[in-house]
Amino acid sequence: MTAPAIEMVLLKQVASYLAMPIFVVDAEGALLYYNEPAEALLGNRYEETGQLPLETWGRLWTPTDSAGEPLPPESLPLAIALRERRPAQETIWIQGLDGVTRRITITAIPIDGRTSEVLGALAIFWES
Amino acid sequence: MKLTLWGTRGSLPSPRPGTARYGGNTSCVQLDLADGSVVVLDAGTGIHRLPDFGRRTTRIDVLLSHLHMDHILGLGFFGALFQPDVEVHIWGPPSTTLDLHGRLTRYLSPPLFPVRLRDLPCKLVLHDAPRGTFDLPGASVTADLVCHPGPTLGYRIAADEATLAYLPDHEPALGAESFPKHPEWTSGFDLMAGVDLLIHDAQYSEAEYGDHVGWGHSSICHAMTLAETAGVSRLVAFHHDPTHNDSLLDRLFTEAAARRDWPFELIPAQEGSRLTLGRQPVGR
Amino acid sequence: MGPPEGGNLAQKPIELILLKDLVSQLGFPVTMVDADGTVVFFNEPAERLYGRSYDDTGELPMADLGALNAPLDENGEPLPVDQLPIMVALRERRPRQGRLVIHDAGGKAHRINTTSIPLDGQGGTLLGAMAIFWETDRT
Numbered sequence: 001m002t003a004p005a006i007e008m009v010l011l012k013q014v015a016s017y018l019a020m021p022i023f024v025v026d027a028e029g030a031l032l033y034y035n036e037p038a039e040a041l042l043g044n045r046y047e048e049t050g051q052l053p054l055e056t057w058g059r060l061w062t063p064t065d066s067a068g069e070p071l072p073p074e075s076l077p078l079a080i081a082l083r084e085r086r087p088a089q090e091t092i093w094i095q096g097l098d099g100v101t102r103r104i105t106i107t108a109i110p111i112d113g114r115t116s117e118v119l120g121a122l123a124i125f126w127e128s
Numbered sequence: 129m130k131l132t133l134w135g136t137r138g139s140l141p142s143p144r145p146g147t148a149r150y151g152g153n154t155s156c157v158q159l160d161l162a163d164g165s166v167v168v169l170d171a172g173t174g175i176h177r178l179p180d181f182g183r184r185t186t187r188i189d190v191l192l193s194h195l196h197m198d199h200i201l202g203l204g205f206f207g208a209l210f211q212p213d214v215e216v217h218i219w220g221p222p223s224t225t226l227d228l229h230g231r232l233t234r235y236l237s238p239p240l241f242p243v244r245l246r247d248l249p250c251k252l253v254l255h256d257a258p259r260g261t262f263d264l265p266g267a268s269v270t271a272d273l274v275c276h277p278g279p280t281l282g283y284r285i286a287a288d289e290a291t292l293a294y295l296p297d298h299e300p301a302l303g304a305e306s307f308p309k310h311p312e313w314t315s316g317f318d319l320m321a322g323v324d325l326l327i328h329d330a331q332y333s334e335a336e337y338g339d340h341v342g343w344g345h346s347s348i349c350h351a352m353t354l355a356e357t358a359g360v361s362r363l364v365a366f367h368h369d370p371t372h373n374d375s376l377l378d379r380l381f382t383e384a385a386a387r388r389d390w391p392f393e394l395i396p397a398q399e400g401s402r403l404t405l406g407r408q409p410v411g412r
Numbered sequence: 413m414g415p416p417e418g419g420n421l422a423q424k425p426i427e428l429i430l431l432k433d434l435v436s437q438l439g440f441p442v443t444m445v446d447a448d449g450t451v452v453f454f455n456e457p458a459e460r461l462y463g464r465s466y467d468d469t470g471e472l473p474m475a476d477l478g479a480l481n482a483p484l485d486e487n488g489e490p491l492p493v494d495q496l497p498i499m500v501a502l503r504e505r506r507p508r509q510g511r512l513v514i515h516d517a518g519g520k521a522h523r524i525n526t527t528s529i530p531l532d533g534q535g536g537t538l539l540g541a542m543a544i545f546w547e548t549d550r551t
Contacts, residue, residue, distance in 0.1 A: 009342035303433030
């Protein structure tokens with residue numbers, strides 16, 4: 001097993017201490033981690049979700065736009081941030097695994113290491 | 129203040145003939161204060177070695193640095209929890225979503241443990257330790273989050289005209305480019321600055337640390353460099369790696385001490401050893 | 413060597429310490445302010461964009477960094493410090509995106525997009541804010 005990049009180690013530690021809901025994916029978009037405030041919003045603990053590919057977690061919380069139309073995983077801000085290597089922001093609706101529907105604003109930021117390789121991305125979200 | 133190191137091992141209990149001197153029990157330190165108060169630092173397997181306090185002690189405070197198993201594994205076997213006339217206060221790191229009771233219950237409940245928290249005979253009081261200073265009988269405690277995976281507290285304890293800092297799991301060098309040249313940017317620094325005694329994570333050799341960056345622990349060299357910068361008087365090198373036997377630890381600490389003239393006393397933590405600070409308890 | 417004396421050497425909150433360590437490793441420009449709006453760090457890519465090193469400036473009020481960078485809004489008008497996206501994010505405690513022009517130490521203008529986010533610690537503590545920015549095209 002290769003050791004995780006130090007940037008991702010630090011990111012996970014920072015995320016665990018911050019009060020904002022934070023969601024972290026790797027360079028392929030697979031879910032790496034989300035913190036306790038995110039657990040409250042998403043309706044289940046990260047330990048219950050585990051590492052999932054984008055295609056799976058991107059549908060897990062049934063993201064929709066304001067018209068109620070399902071949003072494909074590749075249109076989510078995290079996927080855009082990874083693909084286009086720039087921050088992306090969007091307001092969407094999700095249904096937590098606790099059954100509660102929430103409107104959230106997501107700000108996603110790609111994580112580029114010093115060697116310019118894409119390591120992953122993080123998303124911070126607010127219930128709006 | 130009198131300290132007894134009941135558990136000095138990190139990560140995993142490691143009892144075997146080759147670890148008999150430094151010990152195989154995981155983190156636990158007993159503080160006996162001059163006024164008779166008792167404070168216990170962490171509840172690793174070493175906690176089962178604490179003495180029976182009898183009727184003299186009506187309150188014990190347990191300060192948990194964090195809830196990794198090696199720091200709470202012994203909690204269910206802590207004798208004071210089964211004494212109806214004793215008040216046991218357990219302090220732990222805060223969480224944004226689940227109180228300490230909820231988090232401890234994940235371990236202290238079936239199927240992992242046959243006894244539930246609510247069934248313990250003692251008067252149990254659980255606290256999310258505040259970040260900042262709070263008072264215990266006989267002591268003033270300052271707690272703050274430090275660099276380690278998961279919510280982890282370091283503690284600074286002032287009592288009996290002495291100060292002690294306890295950071296058993298700590299990786300302040302993680303990602304820090306000029307560690308520890310900038311104290312204001314060094315995790316845990318305020319807790320340990322100028323203390324009489326620092327108990328600090330010293331799990332790895334320098335060679336081992338390279339393969340364990342991000343695991344949340346320090347090398348012996350990190351701990352010593354940090355102790356020097358912080359101006360501590362004594363450093364208890366703690367949280368020995370479970371793979372390190374006594375002869376290896378002897379060699380590592382001898383080499384580290386000989387590297388240069390250190391301005392503090394280096395004390396490799398050995399299970400069962402006793403240290404004194406400041407004013408002493410009377411009659412113990 | 414004992415503990416250092418003098419100066420503002422109170423330890424930063426652990427969240428800012430870890431974030432600074434993270435930001436130091438990143439390949440895109442990031443600037444961090446504390447809860448008072450004091451610039452507490454900017455990384456190497458930000459140094460290249462500003463044309464100044466953090467070692468030279470040290471911690472400084474955002475107003476001072478603003479005076480050095482002479483930011484302009486999208487219409488080319490001077491942007492007051494309190495309207496900088498990072499300061500808006502700090503004040504309103506919500507993310508803020510923006511487009512502006514800043515000037516490096518040589519006076520050269522750089523058109524940038526920025527995303528600023530507030531940093532909230534546990535217990536509702538406002539720790540500061542950080543701005544991630546990237547150059548769109550040179551003017």
